Amino acid sequence: MAGSGSGRSLLHFMRLLGQLKRVPRTGWVYRNVEKPESVSDHMYRMSIMALVTEDKNLNKDRCVRLALVHDMAECIVGDIAPADNVPKEEKHRREEEAMKQLTRLLSEDVRKEIFDLWEEYENQASAEARFVKELDQCEMILQAFEYEELENRPGRLQDFYDSTAGVVWGPGWRARHSRKLEKEDWVRPSSPPPREGACRPASSALFPKLSRRQSRAVGRRVSGHSVPQGQRRPNLAEECQATRKGCGPGARRTGFPSSSTAG
Numbered sequence: 001m002a003g004s005g006s007g008r009s010l011l012h013f014m015r016l017l018g019q020l021k022r023v024p025r026t027g028w029v030y031r032n033v034e035k036p037e038s039v040s041d042h043m044y045r046m047s048i049m050a051l052v053t054e055d056k057n058l059n060k061d062r063c064v065r066l067a068l069v070h071d072m073a074e075c076i077v078g079d080i081a082p083a084d085n086v087p088k089e090e091k092h093r094r095e096e097e098a099m100k101q102l103t104r105l106l107s108e109d110v111r112k113e114i115f116d117l118w119e120e121y122e123n124q125a126s127a128e129a130r131f132v133k134e135l136d137q138c139e140m141i142l143q144a145f146e147y148e149e150l151e152n153r154p155g156r157l158q159d160f161y162d163s164t165a166g167v168v169w170g171p172g173w174r175a176r177h178s179r180k181l182e183k184e185d186w187v188r189p190s191s192p193p194p195r196e197g198a199c200r201p202a203s204s205a206l207f208p209k210l211s212r213r214q215s216r217a218v219g220r221r222v223s224g225h226s227v228p229q230g231q232r233r234p235n236l237a238e239e240c241q242a243t244r245k246g247c248g249p250g251a252r253r254t255g256f257p258s259s260s261t262a263g
Helices: 007-021 026-030 039-051 060-069 088-103 108-122 127-151 158-162 173-183 212-223 236-242
Strands: none
Touching (some): 007 039, 007 088, 026 127, 039 060, 060 108, 060 127, 088 108, 127 158
């Protein structure tokens, strides 16, 4: 192979990276979502989320870079989900090897920059890395919300919202959004807004950018007040029966998001 950073190596790097366009997010595949998004789709919207944040305490450029790099290894190892029963340490080892393989194709300076960004995110070693981790989960529940709207099946993907409980919605969310919640009557007006005090507040910098309808709907879903009155969300057994896949004792359970998220 030509030396690292050469034209041929860069082309190889770009072709490997292009696989992310064809790697579907495993959590949606396991829940039989039609035409599930790719890892690349997910990373792109995360990067835009980082770009539009107005939190002056964060290095926005670094947040965008972290978002662009955080799932890069999946072009080689794929999107490993909890249902795959791969231990966390083994998942990290595979992804670390993949990142080394990828970055060997780049010049020394760029190789170090990308690998260090990936490690920073994996180790949650900075405020920016922790913020981008929250964006990872915010983007996931936004996508779940959109899939349910497209399928007209409210509550079908509640597992994904549940997996973010205590992570996405920071302590100040209720105060900032309570008035907006009162004005919008999309979900049952008797349902309380998202509970406070759950976690880091960094992602609150993003949510003022959402419409009132999206903020309220997604917030209620994370808090468990998601399904319109008179409707009941289907459980996993019903999902399996509906898709004729069966969920006996030996069947693979598919009701979990991938990684700590859908991917």
